[in-house]
Amino acid sequence: MNRPAPSTPAASLWRFTKMHGAGNDFVMLDGVNQRLDVTPERARALADRHFGIGADQILLVEPAQSADADFRYRIFNADGGEVEHCGNGARCFVRFVHEQGLSAANPLRAQIRTGVITLNDDPELGVEVDMGVTRFAPADVDFDAQGLEHAAQGQDTLWMLPMPGQDAPMALSLVSISNPHAVQVVEDVQNAPVRTVGPFIESHPRFARKVNAGFMQVMDPHHIRLRVYERGAGETLACGTGACAAVVAGIRRGLLQSPVVVDTRGGALRVQWDGRQLRMSGPAQTVFDGQVDIDALCASLARKETF
Known part of the structure; x- marks a missing residue:
């Protein structure tokens, strides 16, 4: 060229x-x-x-x-x-x-x-x-899982990260889409503690390279609402890789089916995943x-x- x-x-x-x-x-x-x-x-x-x-x-x-x-x-x-x-x-x-x-x-x-x-x-x-390859092992997001409890949900593994001042740990899905993500499901994303819990997850010492913290509310099998506290940027109005990570985690958990519309504070994205190919579309x-x-x-x- x-x-x-x-x-x-x-x-x-x-x-x-x-x-x-x-x-x-x-x-x-x-x-x-x-x-x-x-x-x-x-x-x-x-x-x-x-x-x-x-x-x-x-x-x-x-x-x-x-x-x-x-x-x-x-x-x-x-x-x-x-x-x-x-x-x-x-x-x-x-x-x-x-x-x-x-x-x-x-x-x-x-x-x-x-x-x-x-x-x-x-x-x-x-x-x-075309968002590339997805990976799910703790090592793929440089996460130290030693000594942590975990549980299976569908095809996914949920890692239980203790939260200070709370009896129940956070159940996190780990997804690498070239960059690291930790996704949790919440009942009401609008009122989720993104600005307080997000920084805690992002900079947790178990994540060697820090992590993007996603908060996902499932509306139906083809629709979610999402907020993401991004590594090194704070909460953004939308996060493309975060949308993909949330959809992939939701499908693996058995909560979602492709394609999925992801509503963010800045607009809607569309994510498709067949277990191998991951594609995202939206505005620019x-x-x-x-x-x-x-x-x-x-x-x-x-x-x-x-x-």
């Missing part, structure tokens, strides 16, 4: 696009036509909602390093940490590539940290993402384009963090 050579803008001026997928918002960076060095500090500055642009994640599009991919796609959480996968971000990634004229390929193949995923952009139906919306002085942002963030 012929691509233009990267330009050399003023040292600290970066062009960007703000996008969202069901309210999960991103700063998109074209690393094909710009020379960009995204560091944890710079990612935090871009994501900061007071001094920066504001985002749950920073998404960087770069030339592929693999012959079987069209582009490399990197994800940085709001805390600056680079992570493996982002389902809502993947939909915005393919829409961004097409709208910016970086490629007309459809489907599009994106290289992420754990492999290559395939994305199809339909202007009317939205973007559909451009909000605005702009240019930012990254050095000035970092200076502002440094003052905020050290005052």
Whole structure:
């Protein structure tokens, strides 16, 4: 594929696009036509909602390093940490590539940290993402299960994580979709303690790389409501991999049947899983384009963090 050579803008001026997928918002960076060095500090500055642009994640599009991919796609959480996968971000990634004229390929193949995923952009139906392989062993989410009670439900294994101040432990389904998830079923997701229990699960020492904490309410076998406290970002309006993890866990538990509509605070997603292939579809919306002085942002963030 012929691509233009990267330009050399003023040292600290970066062009960007703000996008969202069901309210999960991103700063998109074209690393094909710009020379960009995204560091944890710079990612935090871009994501900061007071001094920066504001985002749950920073998404960087770069030339592929693999012959079987069209582009490399990197994800940085709001805390600056680079992570493996982002389902809502993947939909915005393919829409961004097409709208910016970086490629007309459809489907599009994106290289992420754990492999290559395939994305199809339909202007009317939205973007559909092949989410890759699902895994369920504690080791797949770097979870230390030693000494914990567990119980079988359907084809799933529920791990009982004690919660301080509560008699009953939390029953968690563990799902890896390139990134780690812990999903629990709640009776009323609107009133679930996401902002208190979410951080407890996310940073629990048994999860070596932290974890995304999902809270799922089953409405019927083809419909759930979901909130997710994301690793390194806090609660977001939607989480694509979290939606997939919840649906897969629900199907394995015998509570759900594919396909499943996942209602999040930011919109609806659709997830299909046949026990092998996992696909998710939903919206990807451009909000605005702009240019930012990254050095000035970092200076502002440094003052905020050290005052």
